Amino acid sequence: MTRRGCDTIPSTSPDRTLAERIAALKEERDAVIFAHNYQIPAVQEVADHVGDSLELARAAAKNDADVIVFAGVDFMAETAAILAPAKTVLLPAADACCPMAEMVTAGEVRVLRERFPDAAVVAYVNTSAAVKAESDICCTSANAVAVVESLDAEQVIFLPDRNLGRYVARFTDKEILPWDGYCIVHDRMTAGEVTAARRAHPEAEVLVHPECRPEVIDLADHVFSTSGMVRHACASPGREFIIGTEVGLLHQLEKTCPGKVFHPLSNRAVCINMKKTDLAKVLAALERLDPRVTVPEETAVRARIAIQRMLDLPQEIRNP
Numbered sequence: 001m002t003r004r005g006c007d008t009i010p011s012t013s014p015d016r017t018l019a020e021r022i023a024a025l026k027e028e029r030d031a032v033i034f035a036h037n038y039q040i041p042a043v044q045e046v047a048d049h050v051g052d053s054l055e056l057a058r059a060a061a062k063n064d065a066d067v068i069v070f071a072g073v074d075f076m077a078e079t080a081a082i083l084a085p086a087k088t089v090l091l092p093a094a095d096a097c098c099p100m101a102e103m104v105t106a107g108e109v110r111v112l113r114e115r116f117p118d119a120a121v122v123a124y125v126n127t128s129a130a131v132k133a134e135s136d137i138c139c140t141s142a143n144a145v146a147v148v149e150s151l152d153a154e155q156v157i158f159l160p161d162r163n164l165g166r167y168v169a170r171f172t173d174k175e176i177l178p179w180d181g182y183c184i185v186h187d188r189m190t191a192g193e194v195t196a197a198r199r200a201h202p203e204a205e206v207l208v209h210p211e212c213r214p215e216v217i218d219l220a221d222h223v224f225s226t227s228g229m230v231r232h233a234c235a236s237p238g239r240e241f242i243i244g245t246e247v248g249l250l251h252q253l254e255k256t257c258p259g260k261v262f263h264p265l266s267n268r269a270v271c272i273n274m275k276k277t278d279l280a281k282v283l284a285a286l287e288r289l290d291p292r293v294t295v296p297e298e299t300a301v302r303a304r305i306a307i308q309r310m311l312d313l314p315q316e317i318r319n320p
């Protein structure tokens with residue numbers, strides 16, 4: 001009730017107004033919004049699908065909307081453009097890139113192939129379309145072990161994440177030749193942070209991402225992709241969790257597993273590129289149908305083979 005004739009503040013928040021405009025324009029454009037688990041909460045909330053790299057690639061492959069707005073980083077939007085070449089793929093933050101994906105080039109893959117002619121080449125999806133085009137098959141953090149095990153070759157060049165490559169090597173007899181790339185967010189997490197977090201929260205389970213260093217993985221209870229962490233936390237009888245990945249995942253964890261408590265392993269675990277997308281940029285992208293991501297057809301044709309081989313593996317196959 002308003003007393004003494006005080007002025008009231010309009011009840012609609014700016015985020016809500018933007019979200020409503022996005023919803024209306026999405027209809028008009030026949031658009032769908034995909035958001036990675038690391039996006040800011042407001043962006044996750046306007047998305048039709050929120051997920052890990054594998055889930056979003058699968059969603060792009062079977063999408064039938066005319067426009068895909070990809071709230072994520074460039075390689076994710078490129079993957080969607082490769083899988084859905086007839087659709088308009090928008091990356092609202094045109095400069096949202098992945099430093100790890102830029103740590104290996106197509107030319108470097110060609111040199112590796114000459115040096116190790118019998119090796120198969122596995123490209124993490126966190127690579128450019130040009131690198132995927134030089135590779136035999138793609139993988140994500142959710143299925144890297146299964147992808148490597150599916151190959152006939154006994155020697156595997158693994159690009160570009162050295163930590164994910166070493167993680168895979170724990171579960172296969174194949175020889176893994178990891179490239180020396182790394183995620184600038186996960187590679188910073190330390191064993192000391194795990195020890196300190198366990199001391200502060202002795203009842204909590206420790207879940208870490210396979211992009212973490214081996215000594216961090218050694219101290220964890222479980223290793224999962226981002227959506228794997230959400231599934232595990234909901235299913236686990238545990239009530240408290242230490243989360244060793246980018247802090248954006250806490251929104252999905254808290255939303256999907258109400259009543260459970262989540263502590264970030266490190267407050268420094270923030271991917272600045274994943275935070276470049278906001279509601280204003282999503283709205284502007286829908287209004288202008290720009291920034292648009294396209295992949296030259298000669299590259300897309302070859303990259304699609306590597307991505308599709310991964311998607312053709314049974315969906316239930318996930319890392320141990």
Ligand code: 13P
Pocket residue numbers: 037051052053054098126140141142183211224225226227
């Ligand atoms: P996932 O969500 O596939 O586990 O990947 C994490 C990541 O770093 C994406 O950039």
Ligand code: SF4
Pocket residue numbers: 073097098099100101126183184185186246271272273274
């Ligand atoms: Fe790249 Fe790491 Fe950011 Fe993922 S979290 S986009 S791998 S820098």
